[in-house]
Amino acid sequence: MLFMLLSASAFWDWAKLFLIGALVEGLRRSLRTVWERLTRSLWVTATFEFDDDAADWLMHWLSKEKVFQSARDIEVSTRGGMIDDLGDNDDPDAEDNVVFLPSTEQTYSTWYKRRYITIGRDRVNNGYGRSIDYLHLRMLTRSPALLRELLRDARKAYKAANEDLIEVSVAEDGDRWRRVAMQPKRPPSSVILDPGVLELVLNDAKDFLSSRKWYADRGIPFRRGYLLHGAPGAGKTSMIHTIAGELSLSVNILSLTVSGLDDNSLKSLISNLPKSCIILMEDIDAAFTRSIKRDLIDPEAHTGPSSVTAEEKGDRDQDMKTGGVTLSGLLNALDGIAAQEGRILFATTNSYGALDPALLRPGRLDLHVEFHLASTYQARELFKRFYTCSGEDSSHSVVDDEKFQSNTSSSSGPASPCEPSPMPEGISSVYPGSVHNSRGSHLSAEESAALAERFAEIIPHRMFSMATLQGYLMAYKTRPYAAVDEAAAWVQKKTKNRIAPASG
Numbered sequence: 301m302l303f304m305l306l307s308a309s310a311f312w313d314w315a316k317l318f319l320i321g322a323l324v325e326g327l328r329r330s331l332r333t334v335w336e337r338l339t340r341s342l343w344v345t346a347t348f349e350f351d352d353d354a355a356d357w358l359m360h361w362l363s364k365e366k367v368f369q370s371a372r373d374i375e376v377s378t379r380g381g382m383i384d385d386l387g388d389n390d391d392p393d394a395e396d397n398v399v400f401l402p403s404t405e406q407t408y409s410t411w412y413k414r415r416y417i418t419i420g421r422d423r424v425n426n427g428y429g430r431s432i433d434y435l436h437l438r439m440l441t442r443s444p445a446l447l448r449e450l451l452r453d454a455r456k457a458y459k460a461a462n463e464d465l466i467e468v469s470v471a472e473d474g475d476r477w478r479r480v481a482m483q484p485k486r487p488p489s490s491v492i493l494d495p496g497v498l499e500l501v502l503n504d505a506k507d508f509l510s511s512r513k514w515y516a517d518r519g520i521p522f523r524r525g526y527l528l529h530g531a532p533g534a535g536k537t538s539m540i541h542t543i544a545g546e547l548s549l550s551v552n553i554l555s556l557t558v559s560g561l562d563d564n565s566l567k568s569l570i571s572n573l574p575k576s577c578i579i580l581m582e583d584i585d586a587a588f589t590r591s592i593k594r595d596l597i598d599p600e601a602h603t604g605p606s607s608v609t610a611e612e613k614g615d616r617d618q619d620m621k622t623g624g625v626t627l628s629g630l631l632n633a634l635d636g637i638a639a640q641e642g643r644i645l646f647a648t649t650n651s652y653g654a655l656d657p658a659l660l661r662p663g664r665l666d667l668h669v670e671f672h673l674a675s676t677y678q679a680r681e682l683f684k685r686f687y688t689c690s691g692e693d694s695s696h697s698v699v700d701d702e703k704f705q706s707n708t709s710s711s712s713g714p715a716s717p718c719e720p721s722p723m724p725e726g727i728s729s730v731y732p733g734s735v736h737n738s739r740g741s742h743l744s745a746e747e748s749a750a751l752a753e754r755f756a757e758i759i760p761h762r763m764f765s766m767a768t769l770q771g772y773l774m775a776y777k778t779r780p781y782a783a784v785d786e787a788a789a790w791v792q793k794k795t796k797n798r799i800a801p802a803s804g
């Protein structure tokens with residue numbers, strides 16, 4: 301009996317405990333729900349994929365706000381920093397800028413328009429062996445409009461900071477784009493082509509970008525392709541970078557021979573392109589030809605279609621597929637349903653004749669521009685540009701070391717941007733070396749033009765590429781007189797070298 305009473309009272313004790321526990325847990329859960337609802341109604345939250353443009357805007361804004369400057373736990377990176385978080389270098393083009401990134405372990409806070417903001421970052425494995433980083437932003441406000449305002453401000457600041465830069469991305473992991481550089485825009489004056497070539501392509505691209513409605517009205521896919529072909533080192537890539545700068549478009553570089561690329565990943569890459577960008581496919585022939593390898597070709601002896609032999613052409617069909625991309629895969633990617641509307645394609649090749657006609661037809665590669673070895677005009681203009689300081693007109697050119705040394709004592713003109721910083725007192729005997737822009741403006745416009753004229757007369761028309769001429773001038777960085785005096789011997793040596801293997 302006693303036992304029964306005891307067990308009955310123990311049962312009631314257990315029951316009471318259970319009820320109290322259930323009550324407490326119920327209360328805790330309800331309070332938590334109320335709290336979550338309350339906080340949710342007080343916060344606006346946004347999540348950004350770390351690789352996305354919007355995350356870049358936000359990171360730029362956070363960097364400017366110095367959110368991570370005082371944090372005790374941060375990640376440090378030298379990749380893609382437009383602001384130097386170390387605070388000792390304000391040059392966005394500097395190679396060694398350091399950027400602070402939020403660590404995945406911590407939450408950071410700041411203010412925007414008197415609203416409290418928290419920022420966190422986390423890393424999620426997508427299940428295919430690749431992890432994706434997310435940036436989480438929470439703003440203490442009931443108005444989503446403020447978040448939009450913040451994003452607008454961040455985008456504006458980012459664009460202003462990048463005005464003089466172009467974004468360069470490459471294909472990564474088969475089907476993704478990764479930004480690898482923010483390059484300074486290349487001014488049109490720095491690419492010396494025969495008159496009208498740059499203007500032809502640039503105006504065509506500008507006209508294309510402003511004709512979206514025209515294309516839509518006629519049901520024509522809104523895209524344009526340019527094929528730049530001809531001599532290596534003639535300025536094809538340089539021109540594309542200039543055009544990207546002039547049109548303020550990013551450049552996405554796709555190498556068809558990259559390992560791991562196949563028809564499917566090519567399709568994904570094309571459909572993952574940002575809106576309005578330039579896609580650059582360099583050496584488009586390399587993916588489909590085995591026999592015509594550019595490194596086997598003498599750069600200055602090969603200029604285009606005519607140099608492809610019948611035998612090489614015969615090999616082509618059999619070589620249509622090397623690696624993972626097939627010609628039909630490329631054609632489908634370019635004009636299939638996955639093709640990105642509004643993109644400009646630039647393809648380059650040194651072997652025009654090796655390309656399949658299907659690739660060359662309008663709608664895929666609409667405008668074909670041939671690049672030649674340097675003309676007399678190009679040699680002259682290259683010389684003038686080479687010995688003129690950037691930001692200066694041609695009346696401010698660098699001068700021969702020899703001439704400089706004989707002139708320095710008498711020179712009392714104002715310092716130009718080219719002038720070297722003065723040597724510290726007491727070590728004037730140290731030879732300062734032969735460096736870029738290390739001399740003042742002692743070469744008049746007339747002298748510079750006259751030297752360029754002499755140089756152009758010595759360089760045979762269409763015999764050397766612009767890259768080769770640039771290479772020659774590099775050896776005379778600060779010695780334009782010597783560059784002219786020794787040019788004839790150089791031309792003779794190069795010509796002899798070229799003839800020698802053929803006759804041997």
Ligand SMILES: Nc1ncnc2c1ncn2[C@@H]1O[C@H](COP(=O)(O)OP(=O)(O)OP(=O)(O)O)[C@@H](O)[C@H]1O
Nearest residue numbers: 490491492493532533534535536537538766767770
């Ligand atoms: N027309 C040019 N004007 C000024 N510089 C040039 C020109 N052509 C070539 N160069 C210089 O030569 C180098 C190589 O040029 P670039 O890569 O543009 O040539 P490319 O035609 O694309 O060569 P490749 O076919 O080998 O890719 C660069 O440093 C560039 O500055």
